[in-house]
Amino acid sequence: MSGALRIDVLKVHGFGHFSGYELELGPGLNLLYGPNEAGKSTLLAFIRGMLFGFEKRGRSESRYEPEAGPFGGELWMRSGAGPLGVRRVADRKGKAAVTVLSPEGHELLASRLDEALAHVSRELFCEVFAFSLDELSSFEQLVEEDGVSRALFAAGLRGARRLPEVEKHLEKRAGELFKVSGKNPELNQVLRQLEEVRGKLDGLKDRPAEYFKERERLASLGREQEEAEARQERMGRELGRLSRLEAALGDLGELARLRAELGVLPELSAFPAGGEARLEELLQRRTKARADQDRVESLLSKAGTGLARLSEASAVREREEALRLALGAFTARAELLRALPGRRAALEARRREVEQALGGLGLEVDAAGLLALELGAAARGTLESLADRLTKAEAERREAEVALGRARVECERIEASLARLRAERTKLPDVSAAELRQRQAALSRSRLLRVEREQVAAQRAELQQRLQSLRAQAEPEPGAAPAPWLVLMGAGVAVAWVGVLALQGGAKEGAMALLGALLLIVPLVLGYVRSVRSHQERVEAHAERQRQRARELTRLQSVLDTQSGRLLGLERELSVALSEAGVAAEASTAGLAGAEAALAEALRRAERVEHLGREREAREAERDGVVREAQAAELAGRRADARERTLRAELAGLLEARGFPPELSPQRALALWRDAADQRQRLADLSADERALAADEAACDTVVSRLLEEARAAGLPPGLVEAVAARVSSALEELKNQDAEARTLRARMDEWAGDRVRLTRLRDAEEQTLAALLARGGCTTEETFRERARQAEHFEALTRRVRELTWRIEAATGLEEPAVREAILAAGGEEQLKEKLGQLRMQEPACAEHLKALHTEYGSTRSQLERWETDEEVAALRIQEERLRARAAELATRYARDRLALALLSRARRRFEEEQQPRVIQLASEHFAALTAGRYRRVFLPAGGKRELRVSDARRDWSAEQLSRGTREQLYLAFRLAVIQDFGETRGALPLIVDDILVNFDLERTRGTLKLLSRLSEHHQVIAFTCHPWMRECFAAEGARVVELAPSSGAGVHALPSLIPSLARSA
Amino acid sequence: MRFKFVHAADLHLDTPFRGVPADSGLTGTFQQATFRAFSRIVDVCLREHVAFLVLAGDLFDAKDRSVRARLALRRELDRLHMAGIQTFIVHGNHDPLSGDTGALGLPDSVKVFGPDWEEVEVRREGRVLCRVQGISYPEAEMRENLSARFRRTAPDFTVGLLHANLGGVEGHANYAPCTVEDLAARGLDYWALGHVHTRAEYVLAGGAVAVYPGNPQGRHVNEPGERGCMLVEVEEGRTRRRFVPVDRVRWHRLEVGLTGLGSLDGLVAAVTEQVDASCPDELEGHAVRLTLTGRGPLHRELSRPEALGQLEAELREQLAQRHPPVLLESLRDASRPELDLETVRLAGGFSGTLLAEAETLVTEPEALAALWAEDAELRALGQRLRRLGVDALESPRPELVEQAGWQVVEQLHEEEVA
Known part of the structure; x- marks a missing residue:
């Protein structure tokens, strides 16, 4: 049963009437025996529920939910993959989720349970692996329902576990796509829509045919319309003509009356139009022209008088030109004349100022002398150059003096430093530093030599010690070799013994004794040989050790000799070094340290002496340099001094030559030079100004005298020159005004004279016009002209009215008056014309109505055609139709594929049954034969027909319905067992759980069945329930593990913890 | 004498684009593209001073019922007429003569061939430049080999204008079917073909060529790449062809x-x-x-x-x-x-059986057809689609079975079905 699924423990927390109940099961055949209502069916339902889930609420008879307390439990099993537990406990809502547990209580994946159950479906398990008597006998019905058949079939198929689900899924999907009489499946909907669209398309009929028909109709309508329009136009024209004639009838009468009135009047068409008004206007214009002429004459006479007055003669007028010139000259110099006294005073003041400044300069020259001095730019340049050179010479001299002073101070400082160095040197001894350093090196070498000497002495002592100890290590000689006498004695005794026995006992005893003697002597000889060999080995080892010791002694002695020689050499070197250092050979270590310190101090001083010597040399070199600098500075100072003196002499000469004090410093000389030059310039300017003033004064005098002279000549009163000038000016201005006035007056007189001529001509023209007007009116006087003018006006009004009426008739009828009269006559006169007109007016609306109707029809037909030309409806419907067709084709293809898949499954199943199923059928035949003790030989499924089980013996066959109930149940059991066995072989052995299924079997077949179950239990756990004692005995006889179930009130409770560890252990 | 002409076909004016979402905002641009492409063909004619233009059928699609298409055709041909360029037209399966072509009122320079063979001379300066022969489809369905009616009548350069499926090209209805040998046997110089929307040239025995210029504007994803017309230059009876893209x-x-x-x-x-x-x-x-x-x-x-x-x-x-x-x-x-399908196939089991079964169906069309016919729902859907003009399920497609096989195997191997 390895690998098979087996239930070990049931632990019921609460299920049906069980509460806290626990049951242990064994492998192989188990019988749960108990009276009615002990809970056998409940436990069967519990096992099913634990493995596949409890029934839903609402099916209380098979759910077994207790009224109170927990609902659920645990199931502990083992499978090929090891032990595992299944726990289902319902929550408040009644849902019992599955928990798969390891023996240690860890939660595992739920798929472990499926794997343990070899993925068997609940349906198959409940119908084939765990069933009751009722379910056994209802197998037939289930076969008809096809569900179990498929499941059974699937159970026998390898690789088609999901066949039922796939078939269902395909059927469902195909059903969702299409049903022959369905409405909602997608394809049905699409087909319905397609039919609707096609219906609509059919409703539209043959659109192009209709279109072309309508187009024909439109053409004929067009023609008809044209005809009607022509007719209507004709009628309209006639109506218009007659109407116009009718309208002209009144005007024709009026025209005849006016013509009669005109005939009475004379011919006045040539009378001037508006004659009376024109006459009055001419008369008025003549009067106005006369008045204007009189006014111009009076103006001309007044102007002649004024002109004579203005043209009278005077003295001023005669000398006008000379006066104007004199006044002009005076006016031009008036400003200059007024400024002359001021300028003279200012000139005098400036002269005084210059003379004062000249005195302030302290030069011994007057103004004329100053002007004669040569103070030009060249002389000034010479002076400036001299001053510059003198300043430079002075600066050089001062610089040399400063350098000399500085060198002297430095020299003094160096001298002091040298004195300090000399003083320090005298305090220090005269010792050589090199000698001191040599002594110091010898001292340090002697210290090292001392240390080395001590080390060598210590090594020598140690070597002597080792030599002595080596010499002292004397090893005793190994003892003498073992003696052979014991062996010899033993051999002798043995020989004697053998001889005695040989003599006394005969050959046999002798031989025996010889054998015994040999047995004694051989070990003795062997022991002796071994001891001799070990003695020789000891002796050889001893000799070797002695040789090694002698070699070591020799080596140590030679090393000791070497050390002694080295010690002596060191002693010699030490004494030399100490003597070099100047220390006694016997000096102690402390003495050496003291000597070393003294040497160090002496060395420090010797180094200081050397340093002072180098310092002094440096200072002396520095002092020599400073002395050289001082000498150079002194020389430069003297040179600068000589140059300064030369320049001063040159400057004095220059100043003296210009009357300047010769002792002046260059700066002062330059300042004085600048001031003298300034004053000289001012003097020159002053002289020029004086000359200009004198010239101006002379010019002014000439002008004034001429003005006064001219004024006197013109008869103007004398006085101050300004007053005279004012009088001359006003007289000239008055003269100018009079001239201007005379010119204006003359211009006006010319204008008025022109007016007088023009007015004379105008009056003549008016006179002529008036005469002409009277002549045109055929009159001689103004009164007769007025009379004729009134008659002409009336004539004109009548003529105008006649003309108007003629035009109106022409405009209304389009004909000239005679033609109108003729047309009226042609129409049969006035009466008939009106009658005809009335008739036409009655016909016209009907004709218009007809045309309108034609227009409407034409328009609607045309718009219908245009609509059709651009109509999208057909196209849209066609698009929709094609789209639906495409969709229908796609869905139909999918549907066909699903249908083909179903057909394919069906064919494959049939083929598989034919080729593969005999195994299950064969097993079923065997089992059925065993159950019926060979009564029936074979079970089979007839090929191609209905899927029903049939049985046969050797002669005939029966369908299941034809068998007795017991035999039929045995057939179904046999088939189930065959499936279970096949399932076990191909996928995994599952437990078989049967609830009192044997009650309808006779004793013989019961035993046969039990044997079969017993055989099956070798690979499958079998759990059977019964309430029958005889059945219990039968099971017990087959070796079943019998567990008694207590009645419902006394269900036992076991401690679960005691079972679980045992499970874990066995795992 | 040297001259040029332009050969275009399958204008499909105003035919809707397939797969353009109605709300994309680009619908207008796309819908105008067929018009603009044709306009550019006319531009090419004017620019190159060609002697004539030949249009080898399917100028528009009768089922589109588009008035705009017809008006655009007339407008563009008017431009050529004004420039003195002749146009030769044959009608194809999408715009057969039974449609409304007569009512169009095309300019005088346009020659539309009738349902019987005709030949027209193209003259320049009083001399025959070239001869153009053509036949239009009287009806949409034309199963006769129309090329057999063409024949050389004179030594001049001769163009055969025909809407036909040469060599049974897939994806196009097999109308006026003919072979390369059929065309070569007629002795013409240039076969201006239409109908196949992908550009192609066939050199015929004797140096002649048969040319599909392709449609001038791709209208769906199965018409990718540049599209245009063929500018043909003829000199001394030899042609020099240049493809001119006009798609927008x-x-x-x-x-x-x-x-x-x-x-x-x-x-x-x-x-x-x-x-x-x-x-x-x-x-x-x-x-x-x-x-x-x-x-x-x-x-x-x-x-x-x-x-x-x-x-x-x-x-x-x-x-x-x-x-x-x-x-x-x-x-x-x-x-x-x-998932490596080859590994799955080799591993055997149910998936291996399934792939083997799929392979059997792919290689045996009869088995696939039988399977297809068995499925009543598919049959019903196919009929309904056919009524609506969708040919998606007309015949069983082996690649669907192949894809179905992959799909199922993948799902069987997935951890969970989405």
Whole structure:
């Protein structure tokens, strides 16, 4: 049963009437025996529920939910993959989720349970692996329902576990796509829509045919319309003509009356139009022209008088030109004349100022002398150059003096430093530093030599010690070799013994004794040989050790000799070094340290002496340099001094030559030079100004005298020159005004004279016009002209009215008056014309109505055609139709594929049954034969027909319905067992759980069945329930593990913890 | 003398596009495409100064009942008439003479061949340039080999204009059936054929050619790729042919392999890449059918209910916003799980039996036909579809059985049915 699924423990927390109940099961055949209502069916339902889930609420008879307390439990099993537990406990809502547990209580994946159950479906398990008597006998019905058949079939198929689900899924999907009489499946909907669209398309009929028909109709309508329009136009024209004639009838009468009135009047068409008004206007214009002429004459006479007055003669007028010139000259110099006294005073003041400044300069020259001095730019340049050179010479001299002073101070400082160095040197001894350093090196070498000497002495002592100890290590000689006498004695005794026995006992005893003697002597000889060999080995080892010791002694002695020689050499070197250092050979270590310190101090001083010597040399070199600098500075100072003196002499000469004090410093000389030059310039300017003033004064005098002279000549009163000038000016201005006035007056007189001529001509023209007007009116006087003018006006009004009426008739009828009269006559006169007109007016609306109707029809037909030309409806419907067709084709293809898949499954199943199923059928035949003790030989499924089980013996066959109930149940059991066995072989052995299924079997077949179950239990756990004692005995006889179930009130409770560890252990 | 002519066929003016969703917003563009394609053919004629245009049948589809189609035909032929270019027309099974062609009022330069054989001379400067022969279908059904009525009458270059199925091409009704040998035997120089919508050329014995220019505008997913007309240049009796595409919207069948794709985003990117590569910019629109192929982890995700539909809707929206717009006709899943059918077949068991059974049905048409006939529901559906003009279930299709076999095996091996 390895690998098979087996239930070990049931632990019921609460299920049906069980509460806290626990049951242990064994492998192989188990019988749960108990009276009615002990809970056998409940436990069967519990096992099913634990493995596949409890029934839903609402099916209380098979759910077994207790009224109170927990609902659920645990199931502990083992499978090929090891032990595992299944726990289902319902929550408040009644849902019992599955928990798969390891023996240690860890939660595992739920798929472990499926794997343990070899993925068997609940349906198959409940119908084939765990069933009751009722379910056994209802197998037939289930076969008809096809569900179990498929499941059974699937159970026998390898690789088609999901066949039922796939078939269902395909059927469902195909059903969702299409049903022959369905409405909602997608394809049905699409087909319905397609039919609707096609219906609509059919409703539209043959659109192009209709279109072309309508187009024909439109053409004929067009023609008809044209005809009607022509007719209507004709009628309209006639109506218009007659109407116009009718309208002209009144005007024709009026025209005849006016013509009669005109005939009475004379011919006045040539009378001037508006004659009376024109006459009055001419008369008025003549009067106005006369008045204007009189006014111009009076103006001309007044102007002649004024002109004579203005043209009278005077003295001023005669000398006008000379006066104007004199006044002009005076006016031009008036400003200059007024400024002359001021300028003279200012000139005098400036002269005084210059003379004062000249005195302030302290030069011994007057103004004329100053002007004669040569103070030009060249002389000034010479002076400036001299001053510059003198300043430079002075600066050089001062610089040399400063350098000399500085060198002297430095020299003094160096001298002091040298004195300090000399003083320090005298305090220090005269010792050589090199000698001191040599002594110091010898001292340090002697210290090292001392240390080395001590080390060598210590090594020598140690070597002597080792030599002595080596010499002292004397090893005793190994003892003498073992003696052979014991062996010899033993051999002798043995020989004697053998001889005695040989003599006394005969050959046999002798031989025996010889054998015994040999047995004694051989070990003795062997022991002796071994001891001799070990003695020789000891002796050889001893000799070797002695040789090694002698070699070591020799080596140590030679090393000791070497050390002694080295010690002596060191002693010699030490004494030399100490003597070099100047220390006694016997000096102690402390003495050496003291000597070393003294040497160090002496060395420090010797180094200081050397340093002072180098310092002094440096200072002396520095002092020599400073002395050289001082000498150079002194020389430069003297040179600068000589140059300064030369320049001063040159400057004095220059100043003296210009009357300047010769002792002046260059700066002062330059300042004085600048001031003298300034004053000289001012003097020159002053002289020029004086000359200009004198010239101006002379010019002014000439002008004034001429003005006064001219004024006197013109008869103007004398006085101050300004007053005279004012009088001359006003007289000239008055003269100018009079001239201007005379010119204006003359211009006006010319204008008025022109007016007088023009007015004379105008009056003549008016006179002529008036005469002409009277002549045109055929009159001689103004009164007769007025009379004729009134008659002409009336004539004109009548003529105008006649003309108007003629035009109106022409405009209304389009004909000239005679033609109108003729047309009226042609129409049969006035009466008939009106009658005809009335008739036409009655016909016209009907004709218009007809045309309108034609227009409407034409328009609607045309718009219908245009609509059709651009109509999208057909196209849209066609698009929709094609789209639906495409969709229908796609869905139909999918549907066909699903249908083909179903057909394919069906064919494959049939083929598989034919080729593969005999195994299950064969097993079923065997089992059925065993159950019926060979009564029936074979079970089979007839090929191609209905899927029903049939049985046969050797002669005939029966369908299941034809068998007795017991035999039929045995057939179904046999088939189930065959499936279970096949399932076990191909996928995994599952437990078989049967609830009192044997009650309808006779004793013989019961035993046969039990044997079969017993055989099956070798690979499958079998759990059977019964309430029958005889059945219990039968099971017990087959070796079943019998567990008694207590009645419902006394269900036992076991401690679960005691079972679980045992499970874990066995795992 | 050298001259040119244009050969076009199967205009199918105003015939609806199959598989264009009514609410896609592109319906107008697609519906106008047949008109624009024809207009471009006329443009080609005018540009190339051709001597004449031949139209080899199925100018429109009588069942479309489209007034617009007829008016458009007349309008375009008027343009040619104004330019002095002749047009020769034969009618085919979709626009037979029994229809309304007489009422169209075509211009004088258009010659429509009647139900009997006729020959017309094309003249230039008083000389015969070429001869055109043709026969129109009097009715939609024409099972006679009409090519037998054609014959050479003169040594001039002769064009035979015919709507016919040459060599029994599948997918097209076998009207006016003829063979390459039949055509060669007639001794004509150029056979201007119509009826088969896919471009094809057949060189006949003696140097003549028979040409299907294909339809100038693809109208469904089974008419993919560029479509147009044939510009033929004749010199010294020899022809030089150049195909001129005139379609404005183009159909594509694109396959996207799921292999190596781990996410839906990756799939969308792969689709975009495919569309980019296949749909040129210069057209006014494209329509694509996307098929997912190969094996990959996405197969499982897409087999969830509604998953494919959602993806299709998303892709459709995304593609429609491109420029030029791309219409997703449908998204089909032909991908497969990671199941090796050969291994299943070799492993035997029920699945092996099932695959063997499917194979038997595929190789034995009689067995398949019997199985098909057994299924009453399929029969009923087939009849209803036929009444509605859908030929999806006219005959059993072996590939459906094959697919059904794969499908069932996959489901049997799945862990759970979605």
